[in-house]
Amino acid sequence: MNEDLYKIRHSASHVLAAAVLRLFPDAKLDIGPATDNGFYYDFDLTHKFTAQDLENIEAEMKKIISENQRFECKELTRQEAQELIKKSGQDAFKLGRLADVPEGEKITFYTNGEFADLCAGPHADYTKRIKAFKLLSIAGTYHRGDEKNKQLQRIYGTAFESKEALENYLNQLEEAKRRDHRKLGKEMNLFAIDEKVGQGLILWKPKGAILRQSLQDFILELLREQGYSQVFTPHIGKLDLFKTSGHFPYYKESQFVPIVERDDLNAMAKKGLTMDKFEEEVENGDVTGYLLKPMNCPFHVQIFKSDPHSYRDLPVRLAEFGQVYRWEQSGELNGMTRVRGFTQDDAHIFCTPQQLDEEIQGCLDLVKKVFTTIGMSDYRVRISLRDPNSDKYVGSDDNWNKSEEAIRKAAMSLGVPFTEELGEAAFYGPKIDFVVKDVIGREWQLGTVQVDYNLPERFDLTYIGSDNKAHRPIMIHRAPFGSLERFTGVLIEHFAGNFPTWLAPEQLRILPLGEDVIAYADEVFAKAKKAGLRVSFDASSEKLGAKIRKAETEKVPHMLVIGKKEAEAGLVSIRSRLRKNFEGTHSADDAIAMIVNDAKSRAL
């Protein structure tokens, strides 16, 4: 965002606050910055803002803008600032915000008209610089983003340097909604979420299943190339397994309640335990129970443990499309991108310290290959490192340094910009994530590679080194898609449902023209089917235009039009959304071969 636009938006947020104060003098102001897409301001007010209020506030803002107030910056001492805040009756949050300004830094107030706000600036010079703005929504938000704090009301808006730019942005929003995976998923019969089945639980419909299977096949191919072994593990495991791994009760809040054996349940019921006592017993007591797995790692660890290992066997790479279950808060659920049951394209690598660099590199290559094949170039890479001032991490400093260095080195080799975030690492090791945005600009983490020193320790994993002594292997967790559900959701939006041939649930449709050609068209249909294409036959008595329209709206990438002309010459006519160079008449065999190759090559 350029500086002028930033100033406009930041100024708009001040105008918003000024307008709200005119209409609701009791409102307490918290904070109101410019954002990537607009601006907001947070208010504390007993009255709940309504849609009508939003309109009134907007009208008041227009008034303020037309008054063409001048933004003036005033530097104050801390003492003066405190007095000013108290005098204005805005001490509820502003005093705290003032305290955030570090000692020695300038304290500035920006004034426009009757409104003054603690603010570092910069601002536009006059309110009339805000040429176009619109208030978009009201949302709840916690003061300082902490759910223990008071919940405030946030008004979101956006502002631009011209009416055209605003129109443009609003149109873009509309356009984006059209490619929303929840909308397309329904329209294209890819998946469903059913109230009766449960929130956040995805039903993959036949067409969505084809999409998913194609993605899985693709990954499997890459895994074979990279020397992974496929494994399968159950959906539940004993509580004890997760106690050893440290996941239970550590992740208790995000797990489904344990499945406790009938006898134990009975015994606890007889004791008349309260919920708290029940949980305590499950956590600490001698209770036999199972957990729906929130992650696959402990299972893979036990597979590794089931054999003795020599350094010559390493690295061991165990891969599984493992379905896991997490109790996400209901308000966090979102289509396919945030669900309660999802399938990780998971794998765990057990390697020696010497192999770590190369293995991380291999994982990143895999992720990169996936993103390149899909044609997703709009992602950002985030590496999460430990907070140097915290002691919550396990593993030696030496190990941490080495693995952080390995991660950083690998990230650099990607040739894309990445950010380093301190304190974001898991307690067991640093990680590197691939993050993409959905149609409304929300970020979702997809691929991830994490180094882990913790689980090998907790499960006492060993291999015999060349010195004939036991050594501790290092684990890498990695998932190039992250989860098939989230990835598919993002993928639907990425392609706006217009999938390349290899992913399209229906790759080809035969459009016969008239009853006379049905027999010939049927032959072509059989050939295409035999060639492995996902093909359908439109035998309806609609006109060609209607058949084409139907196929187009259903986003079928290729069509074969077969009329008298083609039937007599033994040809077919291709109409293709994806490959204009395919279009024209060809022999049926050629046409089918072209489409088959297109699918095989996973061309975009």
Next chain:
RNA sequence: GCCGAAGUAGCUCAGCUGGUAGAGCAACGCUUUCGUAAAGCGUGGGUCGUCGGUUCAAAUCCGAUCUUCGGCUCCA
């Protein structure tokens, strides 16, 4: 989980201040057999998310609850 909004036919939506539901598309049937994005006519389909309340009467008003959407928090 919290704040706010919403839930009417398979889909998209209309139904004003209460008088017991309507359109387009889809589906189905008949006619049409057609040349690159919509042929014509007809038919069926809804206990208005669910439960309770107010009322002579509730899709409409009130309460609870479930689900969805936008935020916040949290995550793959």
